Amino acid sequence: MNRKGEMMVGEIREKYGLKSPQVLAAMLRIPREEFIADKFRKIAYSDGPVPIGHGQTISQPYTVAFMTDLLGLKGDEKVLEVGTGSGYQAALLSLLAGKVFTVERIDALSREARKRLRRLGYKNVEVKTGSGEYGWNQEAPYDAILVTAGLEWVPEELFRQLKDGGVLVAPVGRGMDKVMIKYSKRGKKIIKKQYGIFHFVPFVEE
Numbered sequence: 001m002n003r004k005g006e007m008m009v010g011e012i013r014e015k016y017g018l019k020s021p022q023v024l025a026a027m028l029r030i031p032r033e034e035f036i037a038d039k040f041r042k043i044a045y046s047d048g049p050v051p052i053g054h055g056q057t058i059s060q061p062y063t064v065a066f067m068t069d070l071l072g073l074k075g076d077e078k079v080l081e082v083g084t085g086s087g088y089q090a091a092l093l094s095l096l097a098g099k100v101f102t103v104e105r106i107d108a109l110s111r112e113a114r115k116r117l118r119r120l121g122y123k124n125v126e127v128k129t130g131s132g133e134y135g136w137n138q139e140a141p142y143d144a145i146l147v148t149a150g151l152e153w154v155p156e157e158l159f160r161q162l163k164d165g166g167v168l169v170a171p172v173g174r175g176m177d178k179v180m181i182k183y184s185k186r187g188k189k190i191i192k193k194q195y196g197i198f199h200f201v202p203f204v205e206e
Ligand code: SAH
Pocket: 056, 057, 058, 059, 082, 083, 084, 085, 086, 087, 088, 089, 090, 103, 104, 105, 106, 109, 130, 131, 132, 133, 148, 149, 201, 202, 203, 204, 205, 206
């Protein structure tokens, strides 16, 4: 067993009070250090974001757990992630859903994440380079969409690619502080529920 992983999950449970047994059990199965460059491996399991190059970061473990929990995955869903980064969040989604599609705008990160996910054996994940503002139309519609970069507003196209009854979770707002929002699609209506404030690297439009 991975002692640092257990400490990380213990912290999410005790310090932040997030219970979600499925999400935390899945996190224990992922070697987080594999998603992080050698020089930062010492802090791979620490309670904060870690640089992954190109000015980007892998999100704080609690943030990853919180967003994943909001998706309420049961196991057979088709999920779209926007902002692949290291691929860590995609690996977590792959353990909790049926199939994961993930889009990253920085080609070097996208290639690295694809290689890493393959090497580590996450088979139900597809990675592509592109801008998440267009989603991944060929594979739509999705049961769940997760945006892992800070948006000012949610691109309409992402709602369009969401199934009726599906959920979209994204950090949204002006400036650095983003509000975590869960949107549920009910026919033509989008129901919105707001959660806490989180910090994110910005979503960059083309
Ligand atoms: N989920 C990642 C962390 C994401 S950091 C992980 O688990 O490691 C946010 C990522 O979103 C960055 O890699 C950034 O390049 C990417 N990003 C920003 N704007 C984007 C856009 N328009 N389309 C796709 N990816 C984007």
